[in-house]
Amino acid sequence: MIDEKSPISESVPTIPPQKVTTMRTTKFEETVAGYLFLAPALIIFVVFLVIPLVMAVYISFTDWNGITPLRDDDAFETIGDDNYQQLLTQEGRRQTRFFTAVKNTTYYVIGVVPTQTLIALILAVIVNQKWLKARGTFRTIAYLPSITSSVVISIVFLWLFSRGGLVNAFIELLYPSYGDKAINWTDDSTGVFHWVLKQFGVTRADVGDWASEKHYGLRTWDWISGPSVTMLMIMILNTWTTIGTLMVIFLAALQNIPSYVYEAAAIDGANIWQIFRKVTVPLLRPTTFFVITLGLIGCFQVFDQVYIIGGGDATLTVAVLVYRNAFGTGSNMGLATATAMILFVIIFIFTVLQRRFFGGERANW
Amino acid sequence: MTTIASAQTQQARSGTRRMINVAMPTIGYTILVIFALIQILPFLFTISNSFKCLPAIQSYPQSLVPVPPVDVTCEPTIIDDAGRERKTVLPADETSKELTFNPTLDGYREIFDQKLPRWLFNTAFVSLGVMFLRLLFDSLAGYSLARLKFPGNRIIFFFVLSLLMIPGIVLLLPRFILLKEIGLLNSYPALIIPFSASLFGVFLMKQFFESIPKELEEAAMVDGAGRFTIFFRLILPISTPAMTALAIFSFQGMWNEFLQVLLLVSSKSELWTLPLGLSFLRGEFGEQLRWHSFLAGSVITTLPLALIFFMFQRYFVEGVSYTGLKG
Numbered sequence: 276m277i278d279e280k281s282p283i284s285e286s287v288p289t290i291p292p293q294k295v296t297t298m299r300t301t302k303f304e305e306t307v308a309g310y311l312f313l314a315p316a317l318i319i320f321v322v323f324l325v326i327p328l329v330m331a332v333y334i335s336f337t338d339w340n341g342i343t344p345l346r347d348d349d350a351f352e353t354i355g356d357d358n359y360q361q362l363l364t365q366e367g368r369r370q371t372r373f374f375t376a377v378k379n380t381t382y383y384v385i386g387v388v389p390t391q392t393l394i395a396l397i398l399a400v401i402v403n404q405k406w407l408k409a410r411g412t413f414r415t416i417a418y419l420p421s422i423t424s425s426v427v428i429s430i431v432f433l434w435l436f437s438r439g440g441l442v443n444a445f446i447e448l449l450y451p452s453y454g455d456k457a458i459n460w461t462d463d464s465t466g467v468f469h470w471v472l473k474q475f476g477v478t479r480a481d482v483g484d485w486a487s488e489k490h491y492g493l494r495t496w497d498w499i500s501g502p503s504v505t506m507l508m509i510m511i512l513n514t515w516t517t518i519g520t521l522m523v524i525f526l527a528a529l530q531n532i533p534s535y536v537y538e539a540a541a542i543d544g545a546n547i548w549q550i551f552r553k554v555t556v557p558l559l560r561p562t563t564f565f566v567i568t569l570g571l572i573g574c575f576q577v578f579d580q581v582y583i584i585g586g587g588d589a590t591l592t593v594a595v596l597v598y599r600n601a602f603g604t605g606s607n608m609g610l611a612t613a614t615a616m617i618l619f620v621i622i623f624i625f626t627v628l629q630r631r632f633f634g635g636e637r638a639n640w
Numbered sequence: 641m642t643t644i645a646s647a648q649t650q651q652a653r654s655g656t657r658r659m660i661n662v663a664m665p666t667i668g669y670t671i672l673v674i675f676a677l678i679q680i681l682p683f684l685f686t687i688s689n690s691f692k693c694l695p696a697i698q699s700y701p702q703s704l705v706p707v708p709p710v711d712v713t714c715e716p717t718i719i720d721d722a723g724r725e726r727k728t729v730l731p732a733d734e735t736s737k738e739l740t741f742n743p744t745l746d747g748y749r750e751i752f753d754q755k756l757p758r759w760l761f762n763t764a765f766v767s768l769g770v771m772f773l774r775l776l777f778d779s780l781a782g783y784s785l786a787r788l789k790f791p792g793n794r795i796i797f798f799f800v801l802s803l804l805m806i807p808g809i810v811l812l813l814p815r816f817i818l819l820k821e822i823g824l825l826n827s828y829p830a831l832i833i834p835f836s837a838s839l840f841g842v843f844l845m846k847q848f849f850e851s852i853p854k855e856l857e858e859a860a861m862v863d864g865a866g867r868f869t870i871f872f873r874l875i876l877p878i879s880t881p882a883m884t885a886l887a888i889f890s891f892q893g894m895w896n897e898f899l900q901v902l903l904l905v906s907s908k909s910e911l912w913t914l915p916l917g918l919s920f921l922r923g924e925f926g927e928q929l930r931w932h933s934f935l936a937g938s939v940i941t942t943l944p945l946a947l948i949f950f951m952f953q954r955y956f957v958e959g960v961s962y963t964g965l966k967g
Binding site: 302304305306308309310312313315316317319320322323324325326327328330331334341344345346397398401402404406407412413414415416417418419420422423424425426427430431432433434435439441444515518519523527546547572575576578579582583594597598601608611612615616618619622623626 | 660664665668669671672675676678679680682683685686689697698700702776777778780781783784785788789790791793796800803805806807808809810811812813814815817818821833834836837839842866867868871892895896898899902914915916918919922929931934935937938941942945946949950953956957
């Protein structure tokens with residue numbers, strides 16, 4: 276897993292392989308010990324990871340409602356790829372909801388992942404500067420949100436962003452006329468792009484028929500809505516939470532770049548921007564891709580914050596849809612597991628693409 | 641001629657450099673201070689507002705400094721004109737001024753009247769349980785994969801690695817179904833057993849054990865010690881850094897876990913953890929959010945982790961760096 280050529284792994288001590296000469300431990304004893312040591316963890320992984328995964332695949336091809344005990348004869352019937360068709364190709368409410376969730380999640384990922392990566396990188400570079408004092412303090416403050424419960428953060432942000440809350444009060448401080456049209460952050464389903472277009476007087480009626488054409492259950496106009504205002508707030512929240520962790524990861528990588536690299540670049544006459552662009556960024560490549568993968572995987576599965584803050588279709592994400600399909604009204608475990616499997620495939624594709632095209636030889640956890 | 645020209649550029653360059661040397665720290669500090677404020681202010685506001693009366697929370701400007709009288713009653717009982725006893729809510733300006741406010745424990749009292757002590761116990765119990773089991777199981781498995789030679793070693797390691805690819809959301813429902821079918825739903829074991837070993841933990845411990853010189857074990861083996869003795873008496877005592885990092889991550893992860901807990905025990909309120917309890921309160925109060933008790937609950941949920949964080953900061957940071965570098 277360690278990229279041998281990366282400058283980071285060079286500092287990891289490696290012990291030259293040696294022949295272990297043991298006289299008393301026989302091969303058999305070692306095998307028994309090996310499996311005994313592994314057994315507890317392995318059993319947990321098989322029972323609670325492998326078996327559920329196999330079950331998920333199977334159930335996604337059935338119409339099981341999730342309530343009738345599986346032992347009953349008439350608990351479920353296998354219905355082929357019906358669940359997948361209802362979600363992906365067959366026109367109807369389920370398809371519309373699924374693609375609404377896909378749309379929201381996509382805007383979420385596109386908004387959050389680059390933002391948090393870029394801000395974390397810039398902050399880490401600043402914190403890593405030689406002239407900086409109180410490095411530890413900044414790192415501590417940055418990391419504090421990462422140890423806080425997502426539910427707590429959601430509640431606190433719900434309060435800060437409430438209509439009469441501190442965020443609106445702060446904006447009003449900067450723009451005194453803001454008070455009349457204060458944004459209702461926590462409950463506004465208007466798409467951000469729609470809102471911007473409306474400021475220029477553009478509505479769906481103005482742009483022609485193409486906007487009303489339906490693709491995958493949603494009108495073109497709805498596809499280009501952008502994240503809703505409430506979703507934007509959740510995006511701000513999650514960026515705020517994650518930056519600290521990512522910054523600490525970047526910082527650790529930066530500290531592994533030996534100072535002579537920068538000195539050499541400075542002697543060659545490179546300015547600060549050139550050093551950042553041509554030295555720091557390339558050397559951080561593996562870390563950056565690790566951070567992006569981490570961000571992608573996390574963002575595609577966003578649930579807690581949306582569950583606490585959001586409601587309705589404007590903030591529906593795929594992970595929340597999985598939950599709703601499983602436990603909401605007219606629940607259907609088959610449909611819900613199918614939704615989860617599609618999400619799995621999406622995440623998997625992104626992980627593989629990332630590895631293949633960007634050469635980040637790092638696993639993702 | 642050329643020398644003069646180059647000297648001039650040299651001078652110009654050093655001038656720019658000097659300017660940069662002053663400008664960079666100024667810009668850098670400005671950015672960092674703004675960022676630090678953004679990161680820390682929500683916490684400070686939460687703490688101070690958790691000690692306020694409900695109306696005072698919504699008043700502006702925000703007051704931050706608590707002054708006596710301490711522990712005022714936010715809803716005093718008064719006798720109205722008709723001679724009936726009735727509770728009134730103190731208006732904001734009775735308890736808060738421009739920068740100061742009279743602290744109250746009303747929010748804390750209210751949240752403790754909910755089942756908060758129970759939730760606190762559950763959260764601590766489950767987090768500690770998961771933490772200790774993970775320390776044991778993950779280090780055992782990590783040691784086996786790192787040091788013991790047996791057929792299947794490599795295959796099992798790649799199996800563990802490939803399992804890391806599975807996103808949690810996929811396992812969520814079938815894990816729920818599995819626990820439901822074997823009748824473990826809504827029980828403590830449901831919150832502990834499935835999480836008692838972690839792929840990441842096994843990987844972390846394996847990496848760590850591989851960095852320990854083999855000579856140590858060889859010496860012990862020559863002395864006739866068995867694998868179990870070596871592991872528990874020799875290896876574990878010198879594995880404190882990795883074990884601490886793993887302990888902290890496990891504890892923190894389980895303490896804050898929401899989605900899994902929501903699925904596995906939501907229909908039994910005796911088993912709720914702090915995050916789950918708070919989320920249900922949010923649903924119960926609806927639009928009439930009792931912010932002071934909510935914020936009090938938030939403080940109580942965050943405080944233990946914050947204390948651990950400040951005590952073991954080094955390990956948090958090392959652990960995160962570890963995932964980043966070795967990942």
